[in-house]
Amino acid sequence: MVSTNNPWHLLHEQLMQIEDKMNPSAPYEKFMRNIVYDNQWLEFDIEILIPDKVPSAIVVQKINQSIVITNFVHKDGLLHPFDIILSLNDMNFVDMPKEVAQCILNAHQGKLIKFRIRRLQPTALETIELNLQKNSFFDSAKLGFTLDGGVRKAQETDPGLFVVGIKPRGRAANNGRLRIGDRLIQISSTHVTVNLQCLELDQALKLIKRMRNESTSVTLVIAHQTQN
Secondary structure (H helix, E strand, O other), rough: OOOOOOOOHHHHHHHHHHHHOOOOOHHHHHOOOEEOOHHHHHEEEEEEEEEOOOOEEEEEEEEEEEEEEEEEEEEEEEOOOEEEEEOOEEOOOOOOOOOHHHHHHHOOOOEEEEEEEEEEEEOEEEEEEEOOOOOOOOOOOOOOEEEEOOOOOOOOOOOOOOEEEOOOHHHHHHHHHOOOOOOEEEEEOOOOEEEOOOOHHHHHHHHHHHHHHHHOEEEEEEEOOOOO
């Protein structure tokens, strides 16, 4: 472990802080006004028969204003994790209390119902691998980009995590493929893969920090955004 009293280490930390101040991220709310994200979502109707032999065949959570499917017993591939239920048989689910939505779903088990679903389905997906091996004493294991967003942030209809800053000469900048405004969907290390679609920012940052500290590389799945 490097001692915090090491003058070279302290100098390195001071230089990193100066660089951060010279390249501040735009405030999240102002930044998001310039992002077009609706084209990454699809809305469509599906008809399914909800199984009746298991309790709570479809489990939901309330995320921001949306009722989101977090678990289900349905093997035909029509439902996906993190699908947003907009309506059931023309019954509006938007901003419905989670307990009410769950009771309605349970009451419809064994019945053929029609969902109106909103699903994240970006077309411009890219996989980016970042090597975390240190090339020198001064090298940092940080990924070199800043995230904002997540559940409970300003964009109430979109809980996504977005890249709002890229550190010059950092790993992401040197890779050259990550862009401001990209949506971070998934991260994988040597040992684990985590879906980041519906997490609070603090939760996501803790997971990412742990993964980069435990691995020599991470793989990001990102969706490129469209600027106005």
